[in-house]
Amino acid sequence: MREMFLPQELPKNYNFSEVEPRWQGVWRDEDYYFDPGSNRPQFIIDTPPPYPTGNFHIGNAFNWCYIDFIARYKRMLGYNVMFPQGWDCHGLPTEVKVEEIHDITKNDVSRDEFRRMCRELTLKNIEKMRITLRRLGFSIDWSKEYITMLPAYYVKTQKSFLQMLKAGYIYQSEHPVNFCTRCETAIAFAEVTYEPRETQLNYFDFDGVEIATTRPELLAACVAVAVHPDDNRYTMLRNRRLKVPIFGHDVPVIIDEAVDPTFGSGAVMICTFGDKQDVHWWKQHNLELRKAIDRQGRMTAIAGKYQSLKSSECREAILRDMNDQEILLRQEPLEQRVGACWRCKTPIEIMSERQWFIKIVPDEIMTAAREVKWTPLHMFLRMENWIQQMEWDWCISRQRIFATPIPVWFCAQCGEMILPEDSDLPIDPTSTRPHHSCKICGSSEVIGEEDVLDTWMDSSISVLNVTGWNGGSSPQIFPAQLRPQGHDIIRTWAFYTILRSVALTGKRPWDEILINGMVLGEDGFKMSKSRGNIISPEEIIEKYGSDAFRQWAAAGATTGSDIMFNWNDVIAASRFQTKLWNIARFILIQLKKKEFDHATVPTTLADRWLLAKLSETTAEVTDAIDQYQFDRALKALREFSWNILADNYIELVKGRLYSDDTARESACRVLWESLDTLCRLMAPFAPHFAEEIASYLGEGSIHRKEWPAHVYADTEALDQGDLLSRLVAGVRNYKHERGLALNAPLGRITIFTGRITDDAGDIARALNAEVVWQNNREALEKKAGDVQFNMAVIGPLLRKDAKAFMDAVRALAPEQLINPPASLHVGGKEITVPEGAFSLQFTYLVGGELVDVITVDDVIVTVRKSP
Ligand SMILES: [Zn+2]
Numbered sequence: 026m027r028e029m030f031l032p033q034e035l036p037k038n039y040n041f042s043e044v045e046p047r048w049q050g051v052w053r054d055e056d057y058y059f060d061p062g063s064n065r066p067q068f069i070i071d072t073p074p075p076y077p078t079g080n081f082h083i084g085n086a087f088n089w090c091y092i093d094f095i096a097r098y099k100r101m102l103g104y105n106v107m108f109p110q111g112w113d114c115h116g117l118p119t120e121v122k123v124e125e126i127h128d129i130t131k132n133d134v135s136r137d138e139f140r141r142m143c144r145e146l147t148l149k150n151i152e153k154m155r156i157t158l159r160r161l162g163f164s165i166d167w168s169k170e171y172i173t174m175l176p177a178y179y180v181k182t183q184k185s186f187l188q189m190l191k192a193g194y195i196y197q198s199e200h201p202v203n204f205c206t207r208c209e210t211a212i213a214f215a216e217v218t219y220e221p222r223e224t225q226l227n228y229f230d231f232d233g234v235e236i237a238t239t240r241p242e243l244l245a246a247c248v249a250v251a252v253h254p255d256d257n258r259y260t261m262l263r264n265r266r267l268k269v270p271i272f273g274h275d276v277p278v279i280i281d282e283a284v285d286p287t288f289g290s291g292a293v294m295i296c297t298f299g300d301k302q303d304v305h306w307w308k309q310h311n312l313e314l315r316k317a318i319d320r321q322g323r324m325t326a327i328a329g330k331y332q333s334l335k336s337s338e339c340r341e342a343i344l345r346d347m348n349d350q351e352i353l354l355r356q357e358p359l360e361q362r363v364g365a366c367w368r369c370k371t372p373i374e375i376m377s378e379r380q381w382f383i384k385i386v387p388d389e390i391m392t393a394a395r396e397v398k399w400t401p402l403h404m405f406l407r408m409e410n411w412i413q414q415m416e417w418d419w420c421i422s423r424q425r426i427f428a429t430p431i432p433v434w435f436c437a438q439c440g441e442m443i444l445p446e447d448s449d450l451p452i453d454p455t456s457t458r459p460h461h462s463c464k465i466c467g468s469s470e471v472i473g474e475e476d477v478l479d480t481w482m483d484s485s486i487s488v489l490n491v492t493g494w495n496g497g498s499s500p501q502i503f504p505a506q507l508r509p510q511g512h513d514i515i516r517t518w519a520f521y522t523i524l525r526s527v528a529l530t531g532k533r534p535w536d537e538i539l540i541n542g543m544v545l546g547e548d549g550f551k552m553s554k555s556r557g558n559i560i561s562p563e564e565i566i567e568k569y570g571s572d573a574f575r576q577w578a579a580a581g582a583t584t585g586s587d588i589m590f591n592w593n594d595v596i597a598a599s600r601f602q603t604k605l606w607n608i609a610r611f612i613l614i615q616l617k618k619k620e621f622d623h624a625t626v627p628t629t630l631a632d633r634w635l636l637a638k639l640s641e642t643t644a645e646v647t648d649a650i651d652q653y654q655f656d657r658a659l660k661a662l663r664e665f666s667w668n669i670l671a672d673n674y675i676e677l678v679k680g681r682l683y684s685d686d687t688a689r690e691s692a693c694r695v696l697w698e699s700l701d702t703l704c705r706l707m708a709p710f711a712p713h714f715a716e717e718i719a720s721y722l723g724e725g726s727i728h729r730k731e732w733p734a735h736v737y738a739d740t741e742a743l744d745q746g747d748l749l750s751r752l753v754a755g756v757r758n759y760k761h762e763r764g765l766a767l768n769a770p771l772g773r774i775t776i777f778t779g780r781i782t783d784d785a786g787d788i789a790r791a792l793n794a795e796v797v798w799q800n801n802r803e804a805l806e807k808k809a810g811d812v813q814f815n816m817a818v819i820g821p822l823l824r825k826d827a828k829a830f831m832d833a834v835r836a837l838a839p840e841q842l843i844n845p846p847a848s849l850h851v852g853g854k855e856i857t858v859p860e861g862a863f864s865l866q867f868t869y870l871v872g873g874e875l876v877d878v879i880t881v882d883d884v885i886v887t888v889r890k891s892p
């Protein structure tokens with residue numbers, strides 16, 4: 026038998042602004058720590074480390090809600106859960122912010138000083154974001170917090186670099202890369218976004234051949250002209266060289282199948298580099314390399330008199346000069362998709378540079394990606410497409426400052442690469458020296474690598490970091506169980522993590538990946554400052570509380586699809602809390618009235634029915650969370666609380682609760698169990714709210730209790746109980762239609778069914794009626810009564826015969842009225858009975874007394890008419 030706990034009465038109103046911070050003050054961080062010594066099954070979540078902007082935005086918060094639902098749920102199921110919190114610090118936005126705050130450029134101070142400023146700003150921002158995380162009630166394991174800019178983390182990034190370098194995955198090469206001239210750094214293909222742009226296609230005379238180009242500023246970098254082999258217009262060009270207009274250097278004409286003869290004039294100029302196709306031709310035909318644009322986006326010396334112009338200025342100047350020389354033939358507008366920098370939207374340039382690359386082995390990555398379970402499944406296709414279209418290796422070097430240094434020196438004499446020992450790490454090769462001199466030439470003069478690592482090199486080992494990797498092979502608790510992330514970073518974070526895990530450990534990084542959608546503004550557009558549609562989590566918490574926000578995240582959209590922010594959904598969540606609070610309050614008042622035995626076995630139909638419904642709901646919520654369908658879980662919870670428990674069950678047993686009936690204890694036991702189960706099921710979604718109600722119901726935090734697993738299978742009770750609740754609803758509706766109060770006495774009602782054998786008197790009490798159960802339909806007598814004529818049909822058709830027709834109908838025998846003849850003899854002639862001319866009223870009797878009839882499903886209920 027369970028202990029007797031006399032529940033307390035709930036206050037009248039639920040006040041989230043008092044309750045939520047109170048529980049946040051009570052809960053201890055230690056309750057959420059991953060226990061490395063535990064023998065419970067592990068559930069490690071490879072959480073995304075956000076960029077520390079100082080503002081934990083609604084998209085982050087949405088993502089974290091999913092993570093917290095799962096973490097809390099898994100803990101209640103008995104898992105040893107790890108919910109770490111990382112911060113992905115490095116990168117340009119912070120550099121730009123620091124320059125702004127201190128009113129400097131990065132070159133005004135030493136690299137060390139600049140990094141120090143970046144770190145300082147980052148730590149301040151992290152502190153601000155931690156506060157929001159706590160306010161949202163996320164059960165984070167703060168002992169597993171990591172900050173990628175701190176030595177404890179970036180030593181691992183450097184180790185992973187060296188390990189992959191030694192394994193042959195990493196190499197240096199002069200190769201064309203995507204370059205952002207505003208960020209002044211190379212970027213990876215995954216960081217290029219393609220956006221439509223209106224531009225101009227310029228036709229000009231190229232040494233007698235008409236050529237169309239959108240980028241005349243690249244004329245100085247022209248290295249060939251290409252035509253299609255079957256294009257008869259250009260057969261005379263074969264084996265010729267052409268003189269480049271304005272600049273005057275000679276270039277070969279090459280023949281290539283890849284030229285589109287229908288674009289422009291069918292002859293194209295190849296420049297190093299206008300686009301990816303140029304790179305392809307350049308390699309295939311072994312062409313010269315001419316760099317016309319530098320890292321700042323200005324023209325180089327080979328551009329002659331245009332040198333040091335910005336590329337856009339150079340374009341205008343060249344078009345002007347072409348016009349003056351009368352070689353500009355015509356211009357057409359053109360819709361084009363242009364690659365732009367992911368972060369700053371500047372159109373990228375393709376430049377050949379000495380850079381560091383990671384070799385991409387598509388098969389290896391695909392095999393591991395297939396071993397991971399993807400939710401929703403279609404997101405795997407995005408990964409598959411990305412892997413299949415992979416043409417270039419991953420460029421991992423960046424020409425920035427605030428990033429993990431590439432831990433490599435070069436011998437100043439012979440150029441040999443010199444690597445640090447693992448024990449020397451972390452290092453900045455620009456400010457430290459190796460312990461030994463060059464093994465090839467013996468020189469002790471070295472040059473430290475100035476390039477730094479792509480920030481994805483930091484974040485792509487997040488899972489290795491949290492599982493305790495520190496160089497070498499995979500840790501014991503690797504792989505993690507779950508990676509939750511947005512669909513916008515599938516081809517970056519997800520892809521790179523798989524690549525790195527395979528390269529470093531030979532294993533997949535996680536068992537499952539869960540992809541969430543993006544949060545859109547109320548207007549359906551991506552939230553942005555310029556649209557003014559940004560809503561912060563703080564604003565929502567202030568108005569409706571964290572739990573309402575969390576419920577919005579769960580209920581607002583199916584997993585994986587984008588979610589539009591909507592205040593109404595938050596308000597609906599808050600209303601549901603009010604409803605559930607009122608239900609709990611009612612229940613607790615009932616439970617408090619009189620002690621009851623928690624071990625009571627419910628035997629009445631309504632009680633068995635509710636337990637069976639509760640069991641169904643528990644199964645539905647459990648299955649939904651297992652499949653990460655949080656909207657479905659919440660829908661089931663709301664449906665049960667609102668419709669089944671409040672509107673049906675409580676109405677059905679209220680009379681019993683107010684009585685001294687012996688079955689009262691059974692109802693109390695069921696109400697107590699329902700409320701306790703609801704608190705547990707709600708705990709992952711609304712942790713403060715569930716904890717608050719549960720604290721009135723029993724001892725101990727709800728978050729340390731078990732997930733409900735009880736199965737109460739009773740198909741008979743389900744079937745009969747559904748009917749029972751519909752019968753009550755049907756008769757209540759009858760009362761309502763007649764303007765009767767719901768508790769008005771109803772006299773005798775007869776229910777014609779054999780399906781329910783015993784309701785323990787619940788219906789009688791709920792309807793304030795005397796109930797007779799009748800299995801014999803013949804006890805209900807049906808009599809033909811008055812005839813009602815439809816004058817709108819009869820009048821126009823029969824005119825002066827109408828009255829005689831109606832008399833003839835009234836004279837018909839009852840059975841003829843039920844099945845009327847096709848025609849009637851009226852005043853000496855046959856009259857066809859018009860369709861819909863009359864209808865027959867019936868009267869019903871039970872035991873000789875007149876009754877009203879209500880139909881519920883296939884069951885008839887009669888109510889004795891008041892005498
Ligand atoms: Zn950029």
Ligand SMILES: [Zn+2]
Pocket residue numbers: 436437438439440441463464465466467468
């Ligand atoms: Zn050397």
